[in-house]
Amino acid sequence: MELDLYLSGAELTAQIVDIESVSGTEGPLADVVTSALSALPHLTVHRDGNAIVARTDFGRAERVVLAGHIDTVPVHGNLPSRLADGLLYGCGSCDMKSGVAVQLRLAAQLISAVRDVTYVFYDCEEVEAERNGLLRLTRTSPDLLTADFAILLEPTAAVVEGGCQGTLRADVIVTGERAHSARSWLGRNAIHAAGGILDVLRGYQPRQPAVDGLTYHEGLNAVGISGGVAGNVIPDECVVSVNYRFAPDRSAEAAADHVRQVFDGFEVRVTDVADGARPGLQQPAAASFVAVAGGPPRAKLGWTDVARFAALGIPAVNYGPGDPQLAHTRAEHVPVAQIEQCERTLLGWLRPV
Amino acid sequence: MELDLYLSGAELTAQIVDIESVSGTEGPLADVVTSALSALPHLTVHRDGNAIVARTDFGRAERVVLAGHIDTVPVHGNLPSRLADGLLYGCGSCDMKSGVAVQLRLAAQLISAVRDVTYVFYDCEEVEAERNGLLRLTRTSPDLLTADFAILLEPTAAVVEGGCQGTLRADVIVTGERAHSARSWLGRNAIHAAGGILDVLRGYQPRQPAVDGLTYHEGLNAVGISGGVAGNVIPDECVVSVNYRFAPDRSAEAAADHVRQVFDGFEVRVTDVADGARPGLQQPAAASFVAVAGGPPRAKLGWTDVARFAALGIPAVNYGPGDPQLAHTRAEHVPVAQIEQCERTLLGWLRPV
Numbered sequence: 018m019e020l021d022l023y024l025s026g027a028e029l030t031a032q033i034v035d036i037e038s039v040s041g042t043e044g045p046l047a048d049v050v051t052s053a054l055s056a057l058p059h060l061t062v063h064r065d066g067n068a069i070v071a072r073t074d075f076g077r078a079e080r081v082v083l084a085g086h087i088d089t090v091p092v093h094g095n096l097p098s099r100l101a102d103g104l105l106y107g108c109g110s111c112d113m114k115s116g117v118a119v120q121l122r123l124a125a126q127l128i129s130a131v132r133d134v135t136y137v138f139y140d141c142e143e144v145e146a147e148r149n150g151l152l153r154l155t156r157t158s159p160d161l162l163t164a165d166f167a168i169l170l171e172p173t174a175a176v177v178e179g180g181c182q183g184t185l186r187a188d189v190i191v192t193g194e195r196a197h198s199a200r201s202w203l204g205r206n207a208i209h210a211a212g213g214i215l216d217v218l219r220g221y222q223p224r225q226p227a228v229d230g231l232t233y234h235e236g237l238n239a240v241g242i243s244g245g246v247a248g249n250v251i252p253d254e255c256v257v258s259v260n261y262r263f264a265p266d267r268s269a270e271a272a273a274d275h276v277r278q279v280f281d282g283f284e285v286r287v288t289d290v291a292d293g294a295r296p297g298l299q300q301p302a303a304a305s306f307v308a309v310a311g312g313p314p315r316a317k318l319g320w321t322d323v324a325r326f327a328a329l330g331i332p333a334v335n336y337g338p339g340d341p342q343l344a345h346t347r348a349e350h351v352p353v354a355q356i357e358q359c360e361r362t363l364l365g366w367l368r369p370v
Numbered sequence: 371m372e373l374d375l376y377l378s379g380a381e382l383t384a385q386i387v388d389i390e391s392v393s394g395t396e397g398p399l400a401d402v403v404t405s406a407l408s409a410l411p412h413l414t415v416h417r418d419g420n421a422i423v424a425r426t427d428f429g430r431a432e433r434v435v436l437a438g439h440i441d442t443v444p445v446h447g448n449l450p451s452r453l454a455d456g457l458l459y460g461c462g463s464c465d466m467k468s469g470v471a472v473q474l475r476l477a478a479q480l481i482s483a484v485r486d487v488t489y490v491f492y493d494c495e496e497v498e499a500e501r502n503g504l505l506r507l508t509r510t511s512p513d514l515l516t517a518d519f520a521i522l523l524e525p526t527a528a529v530v531e532g533g534c535q536g537t538l539r540a541d542v543i544v545t546g547e548r549a550h551s552a553r554s555w556l557g558r559n560a561i562h563a564a565g566g567i568l569d570v571l572r573g574y575q576p577r578q579p580a581v582d583g584l585t586y587h588e589g590l591n592a593v594g595i596s597g598g599v600a601g602n603v604i605p606d607e608c609v610v611s612v613n614y615r616f617a618p619d620r621s622a623e624a625a626a627d628h629v630r631q632v633f634d635g636f637e638v639r640v641t642d643v644a645d646g647a648r649p650g651l652q653q654p655a656a657a658s659f660v661a662v663a664g665g666p667p668r669a670k671l672g673w674t675d676v677a678r679f680a681a682l683g684i685p686a687v688n689y690g691p692g693d694p695q696l697a698h699t700r701a702e703h704v705p706v707a708q709i710e711q712c713e714r715t716l717l718g719w720l721r722p723v
Contacts, residue, residue, distance in 0.1 A: 090600055209591070240600070241598030241605070342553055342556055
C-alpha cells in the first residue's frame with residue numbers, strides 16, 4: 018500500500034493511524050513514508066533504521082526542522098480509526114500521527130518556501146531514551162539535523178508550548194526474606210514492606226514552579242510494581258518503578274538527588290533520566306513563529322524531544338494538533354479543525370514563493 | 371537403573387533424590403518404583419499415570435494407607451545429593467523422598483503384618499491442586515484407597531502432626547484511570563491505591579486457635595503484586611495476590627467470606643481454595659499410632675494431602691522424617707537418624723507376624 022499525500026489532512030491521518038506502529042514495529046509505516054517522500058523531486062531523503070530525514074535545498078538563509086515520531090504506545094482496543102462529529106479517533110491519532118500527517122502534507126505542498134525545511138520522522142519515542150530514533154540521528158547524522166529552529170509537532174491543541182519538563186525513572190526496591198507461606202512469620206514479606214514506598218507516593222506534594230514566565234507542574238508516580246516468587250512463598254523482593262516529571266529549573270542530577278531523598282531508607286536505582294528544556298521563546302526564530310501562531314505560549318508538561326534539540330543548541334517549540342491530555346488514553350482523538358489549522362499556520366509562516 | 375530396597379534408608383533416599391522428579395517429570399522415578407514393587411510377590415501393584423498403588427492382602431481386620439508424593443519443587447543447584455555429618459542434603463531429601471524411601475523399605479520388609487497396608491506413591495503434589503496425583507486417584511480408583519487410617523509421610527521431624535490448615539488464594543484488585551504520567555493529576559493511580567491493600571495486610575492480626583487440642587497459626591500474606599502499563603502511563607489496575615492459611619475450624623467457604631470482609635471495598639477474586647483437616651486424633655486407629663509414635667502430637671500448619679483423606683472419610687496424620695521448615699529451601703536436608711526412627715516406629719506398629 019502507498020500513502021496519498023494529496024488526501025485531506027484528516028484522511029491522511031486516518032491512513033497513517035491504521036498502519037499500526039507500536040514502538041519497535043514501525044517498519045511498515047517507515048517504508049511507506051520513505052516511499053512517499055522519495056517520490057518528491059524537491060527533497061533529498063535519508064533513511065536510518067526506521068527514521069527518515071527529508072531536506073529541501075532552496076538556498077534560503079534560515080533552515081527549520083519539522084519533526085515528529087511515528088511510533089505509538091500499545092494499541093488499547095482503539096484501532097481502526099474512526100471519524101465522528103469532526104473528531105478522528107484511534108491509537109496515535111493525537112500522539113502524534115496527525116502531526117506526522119501535517120509534516121507529510123507540507124513536504125508535498127512546499128515545493129518552494131521562504132525557509133529551507135528539514136522534515137524528520139523517527140521511531141521509538143514512546144519507550145526508553147536509549148532506543149529513541151532522534152537520539153540515534155543526533156549520533157549517526159548530526160549534520161542532517163543542523164537548523165536555526167525546530168518545531169516538534171507533538172500535540173499542543175495548536176498552541177505554542179515552550180520548553181518541556183524532564184523525566185526520570187527509578188526502581189525503588191525493598192527486600193525481605195523468603196519463607197513458606199504456611200509459616201509466614203519465619204520470613205519478612207517484601208510486598209508488605211513496599212507499603213512504605215506507596216505511603217511516600219500517596220503523601221507526595223508536587224511543585225508547580227514558574228520558569229521564564231511559564232508555569233510547570235511536577236509529578237511523582239508509580240508506573241509499575243512487581244513482586245512474588247510463587248503462590249506458597251513469602252516474597253523476598255518488591256520493586257516499585259517510579260516516574261518523576263520535573264520542571265526545567267531542575268537538572269537531571271538534582272532530580273535524581275531529590276528522588277533519592279524522597280525514598281530515603283529504600284534502595285533507589287535510577288534507570289533513565291532526561292533533562293527538560295527551558296522555554297527559550299526569546300530566541301528570534303522562536304519569537305517569529307510565536308507571532309504568527311497567535312495566542313500566549315504555555316509551558317509543556319510532557320517531556321518531548323525539544324530537549325534533544327535544546328541539547329544540540331537548536332531552539333525548539335512544540336506545536337501540533339490534538340489535546341495533549343488525550344495522549345496515551347484509549348479514547349484519544351484529534352479535532353480535524355486543528356489538523357487544518359496547524360497546516361495553515363505553518364504554510365503561512367513557511368510561504369511558498 | 372533399578373532401586374535397591376535393601377540398601378539402608380539413607381542410601382535408598384540418596385538413590386531416589388538423585389533421580390530428578392520435578393512436578394510433571396516424575397516418569398523415570400515412577401518407573402523404577404513400579405518395577406521394584408512389582409518384584410515383591412506379596413503386593414498387588416496398580417499404576418495410574420505417574421502414581422503407583424501397591425496393596426498387601428494379609429486378610430487383616432484393619433487396613434492402613436502409607437502415602438507420599440514423589441515429585442519435588444524445582445531443583446535449585448541442590449543436586450546431586452550429598453551426605454555430611456549424618457545429614458543427607460539434596461532437592462527433595464526432606465520434602466519428601468526420605469519418607470518415600472521409608473515407604474519402600476517397609477513394603478519390602480513387611481511380607482506379613484498385623485495390619486494390611488496400602489502403599490501410595492503419587493505425582494504433582496507441589497503444583498496446582500487440579501494436577502495432584504492423589505486427587506486423580508480419588509476420582510479414578512477410590513476403591514484402591516479404602517482404609518481405616520492413613521499416614522502421610524510428609525516431613526514432621528518424626529513427630530505426629532494432626533490435621534492441616536486450609537489454604538486460599540485470591541486476587542485483590544484495585545482499579546484507577548489511565549493518564550499520561552506527565553499530567554498524572556488527570557488519572558487515578560491504581561498502584562498508589564493498592565497501598566490501601568498493603569495497609570490491610572500490614573495491620574492484619576492472624577488467629578492462633580486451638581482445634582481438638584492442637585494450636586494452629588493462621589497467616590494472610592501477599593504472595594504477588596503486579597501493576598503498570600508503561601513507563602509513562604498512570605496505571606489503571608493493580609493486582610495483589612494473597613494467600614490465606616486458615617485453621618481447620620474454618621471451612622473453605624468461611625475462609626473466603628473472611629477474606630472478602632477483610633478487603634471490604636476492594637474487588638476480591640478467589641482463585642484457589644482447599645479445605646484444611648481437623649486433627650481427628652481421637653479416632654481409634656489414629657490414637658493407637660500416636661501411642662507408639664511417642665511425644666505429644668502437634669498441629670500441622672502447611673496444607674497437606676491429609677485433607678484429601680479427611681474428605682474421603684479416612685482419618686489421617688502426617689508423620690515423616692525431616693524438618694518441615696526446610697521444605698522448598700535450597701539447603702533442604704534430612705537427618706539420617708530420623709529416617710531410621712520413622713522406619714522403626716512404623717515397623718513396630720505394623721509388626722511382621
